[in-house]
Every structure is written in structure tokens, then in C-alpha cells.
Amino acid sequence: SQTIHQWPATLVQPVGSPLSLECTVEGTSNPNLYWYRQAAGRGLQLLFYSVGIGQISSEVPQNLSASRPQDRQFILSSKKLLLSDSGFYLCAWKRAGADEKLFFGSGTQLSVL
Amino acid sequence: AQSVTQLDSQVPVFEEAPVELRCNYSSSVSVYLFWYVQYPNQGLQLLLKYLSGSTLVKGINGFEAEFNKSQTSFHLRKPSVHISDTAEYFCAVSQAGGSYIPTFGRGTSLIVHP
Numbered sequence: 001s002q003t004i005h006q007w008p009a010t011l012v013q014p015v016g017s018p019l020s021l022e023c024t025v026e027g028t029s030n031p032n033l034y035w036y037r038q039a040a041g042r043g044l045q046l047l048f049y050s051v052g053i054g055q056i057s058s059e060v061p062q063n064l065s066a067s068r069p070q071d072r073q074f075i076l077s078s079k080k081l082l083l084s085d086s087g088f089y090l091c092a093w094k095r096a097g098a099d100e101k102l103f104f105g106s107g108t109q110l111s112v113l
Numbered sequence: 114a115q116s117v118t119q120l121d122s123q124v125p126v127f128e129e130a131p132v133e134l135r136c137n138y139s140s141s142v143s144v145y146l147f148w149y150v151q152y153p154n155q156g157l158q159l160l161l162k163y164l165s166g167s168t169l170v171k172g173i174n175g176f177e178a179e180f181n182k183s184q185t186s187f188h189l190r191k192p193s194v195h196i197s198d199t200a201e202y203f204c205a206v207s208q209a210g211g212s213y214i215p216t217f218g219r220g221t222s223l224i225v226h227p
Contacts, residue, residue: 006156036217043119043219044157044203059214090156101147102215104156
């Protein structure tokens with residue numbers, strides 16, 4: 001069966017510090033991968049998605065970047081965090097080419113102070 | 114481009130009462146529609162989806178939704194809610210046959226009181 005792991009679960013970082021959130025998927029190959037941010041009362045905002053290794057599409061200009069160094073690994077990064085980067089970050093995957101549901105990780109609560 | 118509007122940010126209801134969470138969408142092409150549920154401090158999980166066929170879709174935990182193309186709606190309903198249904202509910206839409214990048218609504222917080 002397929003599983004998705006996302007870590008850490010919570011993170012408190014000072015403004016200006018770097019960020020690295022990691023997401024890995026097991027039990028499938030060539031998944032589509034997604035990073036969402038959920039801010040209070042604002043729903044889910046798609047940040048990045050990837051259809052293959054090294055292929056990253058950005059939905060909104062921002063202080064964050066994403067990378068996919070391996071087929072089932074998706075990393076969200078920042079060189080210098082801003083206060084506005086605080087939020088709940090969710091990684092998700094789905095089978096490529098299939099109009100099916102997204103499978104979500106358990107999320108990372110990021111607080112930038 | 115597609116968009117989703119969840120008309121209610123919060124819906125309070127008493128246990129065993131019926132509930133309807135509203136969702137309207139906008140799209141110039143055919144769509145797929147989804148409802149997800151998020152329990153506190155967790156990721157989202159799929160409740161139900163409409164891809165094609167019958168416009169009444171049944172999902173997990175006793176929820177159902179009806180696709181109404183003329184009103185561009187996909188409202189979620191449950192005839193009798195439980196305390197455990199307290200959660201955030203998200204409606205999502207994606208382009209049928211497209212690259213599947215779903216757009217989510219802002220969410221509706223369902224609060225079930227005893």
C-alpha cells in the first residue's frame with residue numbers, strides 16, 4: 001500500500017532563518033506531488049506541483065522554493081523565512097494521469113517568530 | 114480558470130440534526146468535484162467525488178453530495194450528524210480530463226454541539 005510521510009510535524013523558526021520541509025511517498029512510482037499552504041480562514045493555496053524528477057511548477061510568486069531530487073521525494077525550502085510564511089503546510093500526491101483523489105500527508109505547522 | 118466558493122465559513126449544528134454545506138464553482142469547461150474533510154492538526158482525506166454519471170454521490174461516514182450543473186453547485190449533506198463530524202470541510206474542483214490541479218475552497222468549519 002501507498003503511504004506519504006511528511007516531517008517535521010511542528011516547527012518554530014526565527015525570521016530570516018532557512019527552511020527545509022521534506023515529504024516522501026512510498027509504494028508507488030512517478031507520482032504527481034504537491035505542496036499546499038493552509039493559512040487560517042484562507043483555505044488551501046497550491047504552492048508547487050511536480051510531475052517528475054526535477055520538474056517543478058510554481059503557482060504563486062513567493063519566498064519559497066521546491067525541489068524533487070528523487071522520484072518520491074519533494075522538498076519545500078526557503079533561504080530566509082518571513083513572518084508571512086507561517087502556516088500549515090501540506091504535501092500531497094496522486095497517481096500520474098489518473099483523475100483520482102489526492103492523498104495528503106499529516107502536515108507541518110510552521111510558526112515564524 | 115476555475116474557482117470554488119464555499120458560502121459558509123462556519124456551520125454550527127446540534128447532534129443528530131441534518132446539515133448542508135454549500136459549494137458553488139465556476140469553470141468554462143467540464144469539471145470533477147470533490148469534498149475533503151480535515152480533522153484538527155491532520156491532513157485532508159477524501160469524503161466523496163463526482164467524475165461523471167449519477168449526479169448524487171455517496172461518500173464515507175454517511176455523507177452525500179449532489180452535482181447540479183445548472184446551478185454550478187455541489188452541496189454536501191448528511192441527514193444526521195455526530196459529534197465526531199466536527200471538522201473542516203473543503204470543496205475542490207478540477208478540470209475534467211486536464212492536468213488535475215485541483216482548486217480548493219476556503220473551507221467550512223462544521224461544529225456539532227451535543
